[in-house]
Each structure stands twice: as C-alpha cells, then as structure tokens.
Amino acid sequence: MSNELLEKPIEYEVNGEEVKLTGNMVKQFLVSGNETVTDQEIVMFLQLAKYQKLNPFLKEVYLVKFKGKPAQNIVAKEAFMKRAENHPQYNGLKAGIIVQRGDELVKLTGAVSLPTDKLIGGWAKVYRKDRPEPAEIEIELREFTKGQATWNQMPKNMIRKTAIVNALREAFPETLGAMYTEDDKLPIQDSG
Structure with a gap:
C-alpha cells in the first residue's frame, strides 16, 4: 500500500x-x-x-x-494573498507594526520605525464588502519570534506579515482557516 x-x-x-x-x-x-x-x-x-x-x-x-x-x-503568504484577492468580498487591507515610543504604544503603518522605538508587535485589518467592521488583529512579537535568522534580520517585516496572515485567516475562515505559514503557526518544535 x-x-x-x-x-x-x-x-x-x-x-x-x-x-x-x-x-x-x-x-x-x-x-x-x-x-x-x-x-x-x-x-x-x-x-x-x-x-x-x-x-x-x-x-x-x-x-x-x-x-x-x-x-x-x-x-506561503502569497497563497493567502491570492486567495483573499480572488474572493468576491475582499476589500483590501492595512497593516503595520506596534512600537513602544517612550511610555506610549504607537501603531505605525508599514514596517518603518524610529531607531529609538522598541518593536512590540504587529497589526492588520482586512476589509470585506459584506461586513461593517474589518477583521482586526494585533499580535505580540515575543509570541511569534523563534530566533531564526529571518526574524533576527527583519523582525518588523516578519511580525507585520504574520499579522496580515492571521487577519486574512480570520476574515476568510472558509478558504484560509486550515492553512498556516511557518511564522504564524506556533510550532510544536519550540518546546524542544
């Protein structure tokens, strides 16, 4: 067999x-x-x-x-994006990072921050034509970073990408609910 x-x-x-x-x-x-x-x-x-x-x-x-x-x-994230963009109810997205600036948390669009900012997490909003409110996600960096080279080299881009994928999955559970990227799935391997 x-x-x-x-x-x-x-x-x-x-x-x-x-x-x-x-x-x-x-x-x-x-x-x-x-x-x-x-x-x-x-x-x-x-x-x-x-x-x-x-x-x-x-x-x-x-x-x-x-x-x-x-x-x-x-x-791959691109597979999530293709699925969302092909969905008749998809109406765009916004995403960025969350930084600590002094004593405040600030949501920035994109993945650019001041050298003095401390990266805290990522956020994304996915809009659907058939829903009055977007699917909105805010995630914390320390829950997703695994110390891998890509996360060490470009943590702002990685946490933003992870927030996008999570928001897309929440906005389109029927087409994206069972799919995971390497970065947004909390892997079993972290325990070893």
Missing part, C-alpha cells in the same frame, strides 16, 4: 493549471530540512495541496522537516 501511495499521481487544478504530484516527487524534490519524511507525512502534504488547491512548484506550499521534529506543511 505504501508504494502505491508514493507512486500513484494525484491530479488537481490550480488557477487553470493542472498539477500532477506523486509522493516520490514530493520526497525527492519538494521537501526542505534535514530529516527524512514518513509516508504518512507525504500523504498529508499531498492531501493538503490537493484540498487547498496549492501548487508546490510555485512555492505556495512547503513540506519541511528537521531532525527530531514533526514535519510541517507550510503555506
């Missing part, structure tokens, strides 16, 4: 393009990290990609596994 799952292709359509994947293709070309994925993890990845209509060849979804950690199916 295991070989059949790895060799038999699954086929689905993404934005008018046919995607054909096998477990062996995933195993050989689409896994990141330094650990071998299990057949079960590959099947879960294939089903997520098919069900959510994500194209791993366009880097819309990744399968990542590191030594001693469970595999993670990670969806």
Whole structure:
C-alpha cells in the first residue's frame, strides 16, 4: 500500500493549471530540512495541496522537516494573498507594526520605525464588502519570534506579515482557516 501511495499521481487544478504530484516527487524534490519524511507525512502534504488547491512548484506550499521534529506543511503568504484577492468580498487591507515610543504604544503603518522605538508587535485589518467592521488583529512579537535568522534580520517585516496572515485567516475562515505559514503557526518544535 505504501508504494502505491508514493507512486500513484494525484491530479488537481490550480488557477487553470493542472498539477500532477506523486509522493516520490514530493520526497525527492519538494521537501526542505534535514530529516527524512514518513509516508504518512507525504500523504498529508499531498492531501493538503490537493484540498487547498496549492501548487508546490510555485512555492505556495512547503513540506519541511528537521531532525527530531514533526514535519510541517507550510503555506506561503502569497497563497493567502491570492486567495483573499480572488474572493468576491475582499476589500483590501492595512497593516503595520506596534512600537513602544517612550511610555506610549504607537501603531505605525508599514514596517518603518524610529531607531529609538522598541518593536512590540504587529497589526492588520482586512476589509470585506459584506461586513461593517474589518477583521482586526494585533499580535505580540515575543509570541511569534523563534530566533531564526529571518526574524533576527527583519523582525518588523516578519511580525507585520504574520499579522496580515492571521487577519486574512480570520476574515476568510472558509478558504484560509486550515492553512498556516511557518511564522504564524506556533510550532510544536519550540518546546524542544
């Protein structure tokens, strides 16, 4: 049964393009990290990609596994943005960072702050045509940063991006509710 799952292709359509994947293709070309994925993890990845209509060849979804950690199916922020922009009720977004400036918390648009500001978190508002109020998210940096290189090099952009993804998921739970990026999912691996 295991070989059949790895060799038999699954086929689905993404934005008018046919995607054909096998477990062996995933195993050989689409896994990141330094650990071998299990057949079960590959099947879960294939089903997520098919069900959510994500194209791993366009880097819309990744399968990542590191030594001693469970595999993670990670969806790119661009996939969230494409889904939102294609939704008939999408009506734009605003996002930025939250900084401590002196004794005050200040919400800034974008990801630019004064050198004396202390980064506290990120915020995002996603507007829908069919709702009077936007989906609004404010998140705290210390709950999401993992000390990874990207977070260390560009924490303002990363926390802003994470706030956007969380707000998009809240605004469009029917199309984005089960998808997570590497940065907005609180991973199990942080405990080890």
